[in-house]
Amino acid sequence: MYAIDDQLIDRARVGDDYLQPLLAAFHRSPRRRPRCLCSASETGGVDMYVARIGGRYVLKRMPGTGPHHAPACSSYTPPAELTGLAALLGTAIREQPSTGLTRLTLSFPLTRNSSRRRSESTDLAPDSGSADVDGNRLTLRALLHFLWDEAGFVRWVPAMAGRRNWPAIRRHILLATQTKTTRSRELPELLWLPEPFTLAQKADIAARRTAAFAPLLGPGKHRELMLALGEVKDIAPARFGRHKLLIKHAPDCPFMIEPDTLTHLRRTFATELALRQGIPDSKLIALLTFGVTAAGVAIADRIALMSVSTDWIPFESVFEHTLISALVGHGRRFTKSLRYNQPVTSPLASLVLTDTDPPTACYLTTGATSGPPALTDANLPLKQWIWNTSVDPIPAIPTTVSHTRRTGPARTPSPRENAQEAPDQAPTQEAPPCPTPSPHPTDHSTNTPCTRISANTTS
Numbered sequence: 001m002y003a004i005d006d007q008l009i010d011r012a013r014v015g016d017d018y019l020q021p022l023l024a025a026f027h028r029s030p031r032r033r034p035r036c037l038c039s040a041s042e043t044g045g046v047d048m049y050v051a052r053i054g055g056r057y058v059l060k061r062m063p064g065t066g067p068h069h070a071p072a073c074s075s076y077t078p079p080a081e082l083t084g085l086a087a088l089l090g091t092a093i094r095e096q097p098s099t100g101l102t103r104l105t106l107s108f109p110l111t112r113n114s115s116r117r118r119s120e121s122t123d124l125a126p127d128s129g130s131a132d133v134d135g136n137r138l139t140l141r142a143l144l145h146f147l148w149d150e151a152g153f154v155r156w157v158p159a160m161a162g163r164r165n166w167p168a169i170r171r172h173i174l175l176a177t178q179t180k181t182t183r184s185r186e187l188p189e190l191l192w193l194p195e196p197f198t199l200a201q202k203a204d205i206a207a208r209r210t211a212a213f214a215p216l217l218g219p220g221k222h223r224e225l226m227l228a229l230g231e232v233k234d235i236a237p238a239r240f241g242r243h244k245l246l247i248k249h250a251p252d253c254p255f256m257i258e259p260d261t262l263t264h265l266r267r268t269f270a271t272e273l274a275l276r277q278g279i280p281d282s283k284l285i286a287l288l289t290f291g292v293t294a295a296g297v298a299i300a301d302r303i304a305l306m307s308v309s310t311d312w313i314p315f316e317s318v319f320e321h322t323l324i325s326a327l328v329g330h331g332r333r334f335t336k337s338l339r340y341n342q343p344v345t346s347p348l349a350s351l352v353l354t355d356t357d358p359p360t361a362c363y364l365t366t367g368a369t370s371g372p373p374a375l376t377d378a379n380l381p382l383k384q385w386i387w388n389t390s391v392d393p394i395p396a397i398p399t400t401v402s403h404t405r406r407t408g409p410a411r412t413p414s415p416r417e418n419a420q421e422a423p424d425q426a427p428t429q430e431a432p433p434c435p436t437p438s439p440h441p442t443d444h445s446t447n448t449p450c451t452r453i454s455a456n457t458t459s
């Protein structure tokens with residue numbers, strides 16, 4: 001439910017014919033704020049703003065207000081301090097509600113001097129988010145996390161099960177880029193994602209890809225680069241000492257990898273490569289910068305990797321995969337935290353359960369990492385759940401509460417949710433018993449003490 005001027009708008013009952021002119025008027029007067037009524041507040045809701053994306057007017061949350069929405073609201077986000085995002089907001093990521101644009105500052109180049117030797121360049125600066133990276137710029141990995149976050153694939157509700165696939169991932173990431181810009185170019189101009197492959201469309205798809213890559217073929221020593229994002233099919237030996245990165249849905253478009261790039265990739269993303277080998281149903285997502293030679297060969301310049309589960313939820317260890325699998329299997333709701341530029345030693349929340357009251361920040365610690373930081377904002381209550389994976393079996397996972405009891409009637413699809421999360425409206429149902437996950441993906445024998453949980457799927 002929204003308050004727009006003096007009207008109460010139930011998004012589920014109001015069509016675009018009525019809503020779009022209303023939002024257009026707000027877009028022309030950016031100082032006026034629609035409000036989301038998902039949670040009670042002294043000001044009567046949480047301020048929103050109107051952005052124009054793909055020719056449509058859409059409601060977006062104001063920067064920094066995600067935690068003030070009710071956990072069941074699609075505009076809810078956990079406090080940025082629980083993720084790697086906080087360190088980048090206002091510096092590498094500047095949201096501008098007055099224009100609806102988000103300006104990104106990148107730490108990696110989008111041109112390449114063809115005469116430069118990589119070993120002499122700064123290209124080998126890690127994209128792994130090591131502690132010495134510039135906090136005011138997005139590494140390639142941080143940009144991948146940002147896109148995944150903005151496209152809404154960090155948020156999980158049970159009704160999403162079985163509904164995520166490459167066409168949906170591609171569509172929502174492209175939507176997420178619509179309002180993003182870098183210092184030199186608009187992000188939609190820079191980013192290529194393979195079209196879903198069909199044999200019947202093979203020639204047309206290849207022709208569109210050639211057209212998309214055409215700007216990279218200009219003359220001169222400084223080659224323009226683009227970004228490509230896709231699911232890794234394989235990294236395989238090619239002829240003459242090179243390797244090639246094969247992306248699913250683009251089998252006829254290998255990205256050649258120079259030996260030093262491969263060495264860097266194996267060193268920086270050894271964990272992700274090992275997880276893909278060790279967890280058969282996981283996937284490996286790559287974001288790379290690449291150029292195209294005058295002969296039309298695509299050459300990878302830098303590559304960042306991210307592990308995702310079979311449901312396309314990011315994870316960074318076997319333990320985290322075990323926790324996520326258990327939560328998905330037992331119909332829980334949560335938002336995954338992403339690391340962005342932060343090193344693995346930073347005590348970030350793994351995920352936040354949004355079906356507990358209050359939400360629960362879940363931390364996975366080891367003997368080598370410090371415990372979670374103290375929560376600083378008393379107005380944003382959070383419980384903590386900590387699993388020391390080096391010594392303890394998984395503790396009992398907090399049980400759920402009904403969202404209908406806490407959040408009232410409000411629930412309004414975000415722009416990305418309109419298409420992505422329609423199945424979120426699942427009927428109320430009795431949830432299965434509390435998870436009894438194992439710390440090992442193939443071992444489900446560990447019993448976890450828990451109580452039966454209640455329904456949580458209405459919103």
Ligand SMILES: [Zn+2]
Nearest residue numbers: 036038069073
């Ligand atoms: Zn809300």
